[in-house]
Amino acid sequence: MNPAQPDCDVAILGGGLAGLCLAIQLRQRDPSIRVTVLERNAHPVREAAFKVGESTVEIGAHYFSQVLGLRAHLDEQQIRKFGFRFFFSEGRRQVDRCTELGVSQLLPAPSWQLDRGRFENFLGEHARGLGVDFRDAAVVRGFELGEGDAPHLVRFEHTGDAATLTAHWLVDAAGRANLLKRKLDLAEPNDHDANAAWWRVDGHVDPQDWSDDPDWLQRCTPPLRWQSTNHMCGPGYWFWLIPLASDSHSLGIVCDAAMHPLETINTHARAMDWLREHQPRMATALEDPRHAVQDFRFLRHFSHGCKQVFSDRRWAITGEAGVFLDPFYSPGSDFIAISNGYVCDLIERERAGEPIAQRADIYQQLYFSFYRSTLTLYQDQYPLFGDAQVMPLKVIWDYTYYWGMLAPLYISDRAAHLPVLGRLREVFSQANGLNVSMQAMLREWGQRNRELDDGVAGPLDGRDLDQFKLEWFRAINRSITAQLDDDAFVAQLKGNLALMARLAAELSANARTMHPSLDDHGLSALLPAPDEAGEPLLPPQWYGVTEPAAG
Numbered sequence: 412m413n414p415a416q417p418d419c420d421v422a423i424l425g426g427g428l429a430g431l432c433l434a435i436q437l438r439q440r441d442p443s444i445r446v447t448v449l450e451r452n453a454h455p456v457r458e459a460a461f462k463v464g465e466s467t468v469e470i471g472a473h474y475f476s477q478v479l480g481l482r483a484h485l486d487e488q489q490i491r492k493f494g495f496r497f498f499f500s501e502g503r504r505q506v507d508r509c510t511e512l513g514v515s516q517l518l519p520a521p522s523w524q525l526d527r528g529r530f531e532n533f534l535g536e537h538a539r540g541l542g543v544d545f546r547d548a549a550v551v552r553g554f555e556l557g558e559g560d561a562p563h564l565v566r567f568e569h570t571g572d573a574a575t576l577t578a579h580w581l582v583d584a585a586g587r588a589n590l591l592k593r594k595l596d597l598a599e600p601n602d603h604d605a606n607a608a609w610w611r612v613d614g615h616v617d618p619q620d621w622s623d624d625p626d627w628l629q630r631c632t633p634p635l636r637w638q639s640t641n642h643m644c645g646p647g648y649w650f651w652l653i654p655l656a657s658d659s660h661s662l663g664i665v666c667d668a669a670m671h672p673l674e675t676i677n678t679h680a681r682a683m684d685w686l687r688e689h690q691p692r693m694a695t696a697l698e699d700p701r702h703a704v705q706d707f708r709f710l711r712h713f714s715h716g717c718k719q720v721f722s723d724r725r726w727a728i729t730g731e732a733g734v735f736l737d738p739f740y741s742p743g744s745d746f747i748a749i750s751n752g753y754v755c756d757l758i759e760r761e762r763a764g765e766p767i768a769q770r771a772d773i774y775q776q777l778y779f780s781f782y783r784s785t786l787t788l789y790q791d792q793y794p795l796f797g798d799a800q801v802m803p804l805k806v807i808w809d810y811t812y813y814w815g816m817l818a819p820l821y822i823s824d825r826a827a828h829l830p831v832l833g834r835l836r837e838v839f840s841q842a843n844g845l846n847v848s849m850q851a852m853l854r855e856w857g858q859r860n861r862e863l864d865d866g867v868a869g870p871l872d873g874r875d876l877d878q879f880k881l882e883w884f885r886a887i888n889r890s891i892t893a894q895l896d897d898d899a900f901v902a903q904l905k906g907n908l909a910l911m912a913r914l915a916a917e918l919s920a921n922a923r924t925m926h927p928s929l930d931d932h933g934l935s936a937l938l939p940a941p942d943e944a945g946e947p948l949l950p951p952q953w954y955g956v957t958e959p960a961a962g
Contacts, residue, residue, distance in 0.1 A: 417562035417563075417577035417579050417831045417909050418445075418447070418458050418562075418576050418578065418728070419445040419446060419447040419544065419576065419577075419578050419579075420444045420445045420446065420448065420578070420579050420758075420762070420917055421434075421444065421445070421447070421578060421579070421580040421581075422445045422446075422447050422448075422471075422565055422576055422578030422581050422582070422785065423447070423448045423580060423584050424449055424551050424565070424581070424582065424583050424584060424585045425448075425449070425450060425583065425584035425585030425586060425590075425730070425732065426449065426452075426531075426535065426545060426547060426556075426584075427462065427584065427585075427586060427730070428455075428462075428464060428527065428530070428531060428534070428730065428731070428744065428747060428861065429451070429729045429730025429731070429732070429747045429750075429751065430448055430450070430582070430585070430729075430842040431448065431450075431474075431531060431534035431535060431538050431545070431583040431588075432474070432479060432534065432747060432748075432751055433584060433729060433751045433754060433755070433915045434446045434448050434538045434541075434543045434545070435479055435534065435537060435538050435541060435543070435584060435752055436478065436479060436536070436752075436755050437526055437534040438541040438542055438543055439479070439541065440562070440755055440759065441481070441759065442541075442542065444499075444758075444762075445544070446543045446544065447543075447545075447546065447576060447776065448543060448544070448545045448549075448576065449546055449551055449569075449576070450545070450547045450549060450552050451548075451549065451551075451585075451588075452533075452547060452548070453548040453858075454531075454532060454535050454545075454547040454548075455528075455532040455535075456528045456531060457528050457861060458526055458528040458532075458655070458657035458659070458960065459527075459528055459611045459655050459657045459659040459661070459705060459706075460526075460527045460528035460531070460585050460600075461622050461706055461708055462527040462528075463607075463609060463661075463663065463738055463743070464525070464738075464741075464743040464744060465493065465525045465526070465527055465655065465661050466492065466522075466524055466525075466640040466653050466741040467522045467523050467524070467525060467645065467741060467744050468522055468736075468741045468742070468744075468745060468844045469520045469522060469550045469707065469744045469813075469814070469818045469822065469888075469891060470738065470744075470745035470749070470818055470821045470822065471522075471741070471743070471744025471747065471748050472485075472521055472522040472523060472745070472747050472818070473519070473520075473521075473748070473821070473822045473892075474743075474744065474745075474748030474751075474821075474896070475744070476521070476523075477899070478748070478752075479677050479721065481533075481537075481910065482650060484530075484533055484848055485523045485762070487819075488529060488533065488656060488658050489523045489524060489525055489526060489530065489656050490492045490523060490524040490526075490638055490655070491517075491521065491522075491523055491638065491664060492521075492523050492638060492640060492656055493513075493514070493515065493517065493523040493631070493636065493637075493638035493639040493647050494513055494514040494518060494522075494639055495524075495638075495639065495640050495642065495643045495740075496511070496513035496514075496516070496618075496636060496639035496640065497511070497512040497513065497641075497642045497644055497802070497803070498510075498511055498618075498641070498642065498644065499511075499512075499642050499644050499645075499798075499799035499802065499803075499871075500643050500644070500645070500690060500692065501644070501646060501689060501797050502645070502647030502688070502689060502690075502691065503615050503691070503692065504691050504692045504695075505622075505692075506618070506621045506622070506643075506692050507621060507622035507624050507627040507873075508872055508873050509872065509873070510803065510871055510872065510873070510874040510876065511630075511640060511874070511875055511876065512803045512806060512876040512880045513631075513636075513876075513877070513878065514609075514631075514879040515630055515631050515632055515877045515879045515880070516631075516632050516753065516879045517597060517887060518878075518879065518888045518889075518900075519817075519885070519888055519889040519892070520888050520889070520891055520892055523658070524638070524640070524653055524654055525655075526536060526655040526656045526657045526659070528657070529655075529656060529657060531826040532776070533939065546569055548569065548570050549567050549568070549569040549570075549641060550567060550568045550569075551565060551567045551569055551585070551588075551590060551709050552565070552566045552568060552573075552840065553565075553566045553592070554566065554579065554581065556724065556726060557725075558707075562577040562578055562579055563577065563578050563579075563580075563581040564576070565577075565581070566580065569821045579762075580723060580725045580726065580727070580758055580761075581584065581725065581727075582726070582727045582728070582729060583711060583727070583728045583729070583732045583733075584728075584729050584730050585732050585757065586730060586732055586741065586810060587731060587732070588732070589732055590732070591726060591728050592669050592717060592732065592733070593733070594729065595719075596718075597717050597718040597728075598715070598717070598718075599715070599716035599717055599718050600692050600715060600716065601715060601716045601786060601790075602790055602791075603712075603714040603736070603789050603790050604667070604668040604669070604712055605665060605666060605667055605668055605670075605708065605713065605714060605737060605789070606665075606668050606672075606673040606709070606710065606711050606712065607663055607664065607666075607677075607710050607711070607738065608663065608664050608673075608676040608677060608678060608682050608707070608708070608709035608710075608712055609654070609661065609662060609663030609664070609666045609708060609709075610661075610662055610663075610682070610704055610705070610706055610707040611659045611661050611704075611705040611706055612659065612660050612661065612697065612703060612704055612705060612715045612887070613635055613658070613659060613663070613701065613702055613703045613707050614658060614659070614660065614701050615654050615658065615659075615660050615701050615837065616637065616652055616654075616660045616662075616696055616697070617636070617637040618629060618636040618637060618641060618652075619634055619636055619637065619901075620646070620696070621696070622690055622778075622815065625762060626631040627789055630875055630877070631819060635764065637652075637654055638654055640652070640741065641653075641852075642739075643690045644668065644796045644797055644802060645651065645689050645796065646794060646796065646797035647666055647667040647670030647671050647691070647793045647794055647797070648664060648665060648666035648667065648670070648793065648797075648800075649665055649666075649671075649739060649796050650662070650663065650664050650665075650686070650687070650689075650690055650693060651663045651665070651738070652693075654658065659705065659845055661736070662697070664676050664682060664685065664686075665737070665738055665739065666793070667793035667794070668712065668927045670793065671685075671796065671895070673709065674713050676709065676910065678707070679707045679813060682707075683698075684698065690806065693957055694841060697908065698827070699870075701853055706878075710923075712738055713735060713737075714736055714789070715734065715735055716734050716782065716788075717733045717734050717917060718776055719775065720750065720778060720779075721733070721753060721754070721757060721771040721772075721774055721778075722771060723761070723766070723767050723771050723807025724769035727750075727753075727754045727757065727758075728744075729747065729750040729751055729754055730746070730747050730750065731742045732742070734746065734779075736786055737788075737789045740788065740809065740813070742785055745776075745817075745821075746781070746782070748821065749777060749778060749781060749826055752821075752826060753774040753777075753778060753826060753827060754874045755825075756770075756774070756827050756876075757770065757771055757774065770819055771806070773829065774827065774901065775824070776794070777832070780839075780843075781817060782845050784817075784846065785807030785817075787846060787847055787850045788809050788850065790850075791854055792805070792850065792853070793853060794854075794857060794858070794861070795853065795854065796859040798857045798860055798861075799859060799871040799874075799955070800859045800860060800871055800954070800955045801853055801856050801875050802857075803953065804851045804853070804918055804949075804953065804954075807878070807914070807949070807953075808846075808849055808853070808877075808885070808914060808918065810880070810884070811884075811887065811907075811910065811914055812842065812846050812911060813830040814846075814887045814888055814890075814891050815842070815887060815904070815907030815908070815910060815911055816838075816839060816842050816904065817908065819892045819893075819900070819903065819904065819907075820835075820891065820904075821893045822891050822892055823894075823895065823900055825900065827852040828895075829901065831901065834901050835895075835901060835904055836899055837903055838901075838908050841908055841937065841952060842907075842911060842934075843911060844937055845908075845911055845915050845927035845934075845937050846911075848915075848932045848934045848937060849915050849919075849932075849934070850920065850931075851930075851932040852919060852920075852922060852929065852930070852932045852934060853858065853918075855926075855929060855930055856922045856925075856926065856929065858883070859925075859926040859929065859948055860925075871889075871955045874952055874955070876952070881948070881949070883910065883948060886916065886956075887907065887910065890903060890907075902906070907935070909939070910937050912937065912938055913939065913945060913948060914948050915934060915938055916934075916938040916939060917947055917948055917949065920939065921954050
């Protein structure tokens with residue numbers, strides 16, 4: 412066999428969200444590239460498929476709608492997301508009397524709820540229409556990585572028949588099958604031990620049905636709470652509700668493994684008993700016979716890392732086959748977008764004859780830095796999830812960090828722009844330092860609250876924490892899609908860093924007002940002087956006190 416003429420230029424193992432999107436992106440960027448996708452499941456798959464990753468946020472939404480050009484499908488065949496929404500409703504039936512955090516109106520940057528079955532069926536047909544050799548019902552049985560310029564060899568079964576395929580590039584997008592990771596011993600654990608159980612039911616679950624209070628019902632314009640990714644929060648866990656366009660609703664319990672053992676939620680009956688204890692209003696809603704159960708799955712210790720994802724030996728790992736963090740904040744499609752972009756760039760450069768070893772190393776360092784910085788949002792933070800005082804503040808902080816740094820970098824198409832990344836090295840370093848210190852402070856703040864005999868102080872019940880009313884919050888969301896030249900973009904991120912520092916100063920001051928002996932966690936060296944803090948960013952009710960401390 413002539414090693415210069417393999418069967419295809421790129422073989423992608425796995426035709427789920429990551430693999431099909433990568434195939435489409437490769438063909439859109441170079442219509443001459445020969446791409447073969449091997450997918451275990453037969454297509455079309457059923458709608459409301461088992462898979463998680465149905466809620467998108469701004470990076471993933473931009474990737475699907477703009478980078479891949481799928482906006483029409485998203486608008487016509489999926490559900491526009493009404494933002495994230497959080498109810499601090501542990502053990503409560505009167506959800507309308509709990510603290511609610513969310514937006515009353517849509518924010519400028521769009522996102523969608525994805526029916527994964529419907530979306531992947533569409534992606535499969537779209538890929539074939541672009542000339543991708545998409546082979547469903549194809550089970551990979553083994554592979555060998557070629558040395559030097561020799562092609563990689565893949566052995567698989569397709570519709571029951573044994574077959575082989577040679578490819579110049581090999582990409583593992585097969586999710587938790589971990590094909591390359593297992594072969595090359597690349598598995599890497601992390602310190603985030605959480606479990607999940609999830610299922611789908613017929614029909615949509617509408618929070619508007621949970622109350623007859625006219626003021627509560629009219630908080631949102633239009634009244635589309637059901638289109639949000641709704642989070643029912645309590646100590647050590649959150650419960651998701653995600654509407655799907657196939658007239659189904661996705662439901663899931665995600666919990667700290669030590670605080671809520673998997674054995675308490677690993678069957679549908681146990682999960683329902685768990686809901687009756689922790690989220691009784693939700694359990695009552697799901698006992699309605701109109702919400703027939705479609706499926707049920709659980710996963711132990713879902714969070715994992717990887718030692719390497721990009722190689723100059725013409726292989727790469729993308730999607731869940733590489734790293735996976737946590738479904739909270741819905742980062743899965745974000746990391747698919749970032750990883751697929753780097754993979755496309757490396758493949759294009761290598762095929763053009765450019766040495767890629769150094770660039771592959773740089774992209775991997777960047778990708779892992781995004782992974783590690785995002786991991787700090789979750790590690791040891793689940794005990795906070797039921798804290799109606801601290802958790803809304805953490806959510807605001809985490810959003811500001813994401814919208815201020817990573818989202819604009821990707822959406823402006825600068826995640827692989829090394830000259831701009833070099834100019835922003837110190838900005839990202841300072842932002843990461845602020846975030847690490849803030850996560851530690853928030854963690855301790857929550858711990859101190861739990862140690863109070865009377866629980867969290869302040870009027871926390873029934874608060875409407877409307878993010879839309881925060882003008883600066885709307886502005887930073889709007890800014891992530893701004894079209895700027897390099898100088899203006901660098902200035903924008905420096906401004907976002909200054910905003911982060913102001914917010915950190917304000918949160919720190921309020922934490923130490925309640926707990927004067929709270930550890931500094933290194934924040935004082937990173938924060939602006941008090942006379943530079945400006946007006947408070949959050950009104951008093953966000954802190955559950957009459958008057959917040961100045962920044």
